[in-house]
Amino acid sequence: MPRIMFTVPPFPVFIAAGEGVFKKGEMHARRIFSVFDLIYVKQGTLYITENDQTFSVGGGEYILLSPGLEHFGSRGCEENTSYYWLHFDEKGYEFTQKGGNNWAELLQEKGSFEEPARYRLALPRKGKVQRPLFMEKQFDSLMDYTAENSDLPLRKQILFEELLLHLQKESFQIPSAKERVAWDAARYLQEHYKERVTIKDLSYALHYHQDYVTRCMQQVLGVTPGQYTNKVRMTEAKRLLSSTNDKMGVIAETIGMEDPTYFSKLFKQTEGVSPIEYRKIVSRKIE
Structure with missing residues (x-):
């Protein structure tokens, strides 16, 4: 190449x-x-x-x-x-x-x-x-x-x-065993973030012990499986907030979170603003 x-x-x-x-x-x-x-x-x-x-x-x-x-x-x-x-x-x-x-x-x-x-x-x-x-x-x-x-x-x-170094590292194409497990886990969570995936489900899907999967994700990606799933959900929530007029309850349900209150709380912890404030900021930027 x-x-x-x-x-x-x-x-x-x-x-x-x-x-x-x-x-x-x-x-x-x-x-x-x-x-x-x-x-x-x-x-x-x-x-x-x-x-x-x-x-x-x-x-x-x-x-x-x-x-x-x-x-x-x-x-x-x-x-x-x-x-x-x-x-x-x-x-x-x-x-x-x-x-x-x-x-x-x-x-x-x-x-x-x-x-x-x-x-x-x-x-x-x-x-x-x-x-x-x-x-x-x-x-x-x-x-x-x-x-x-x-x-x-x-x-x-x-x-x-950091982005350039990430692309350089990935181009080596020689991930360690821990990196492979972490990336496989991340890929699985990206595909199933709308579902109630437990660490037991993830362990069964990857054929590795629960503790090992968690440890690999923490060491390679710096997050637990639950934290990673929430990051995926918040990324999708931002897309929905900026591209739809859906209510908070609908967005929460769409990204796999049944409690709209907890969704709003987690969104603010992650993004620094509430979902409603984020939608207002994005709409002003588009205008």
Whole structure:
């Protein structure tokens, strides 16, 4: 797989992020940017051409478009296709066909007491994301303009760097046993978040002991199965709050939570605002 290589530090610089939807039959516009354009498809398939090379980018996949190269939709989407986009700047880069198989291989120069170690990140131009919830969480934070009076605007560069490192690590394609269990558990919970999934159900589905599954998720993802399920639910709740006029009870039931009061309490704990306040903020942003 062709890769784009960056020498870090310093890291590329985050510029802006957003999201959009191509309706069935629509295609990407013809453009040439002076910066990198990272597109991550959440659902559907995007057909795009860059420099005479055509790509099909499906749900859970990303493509890294390079500055100075024309890109455009090669054909219309066959279904409604939702996606995130992210622009970042980096003048020093090169294209390569090899490298980037492990961290040791990426080490370019060892550090000293006065100079940092330098690495050469080698990101595939197109890749499949193993942890889509992490990607969506990072994008949601990078797009959040409701917290301009907090430290979030200053932390967006850090969140962006975490995203790049995540893509680099996943490109190694050598997950540990614990990572595989954690990702399998996360995938199962994403598919069944509307149901009452107990840790016993999860253990039975994955064929691992309950304690081991929980420990793997905590060590790899930093959350318990229950906390992960709630994150998935809150992500879906935000989508419903911004795209429908459904009442809180309906949204709570849709995401698998029977108690609207507990849903509102958990949403505020997670997002910092109540569901009603979030809907008002989003509606003002759309206007």
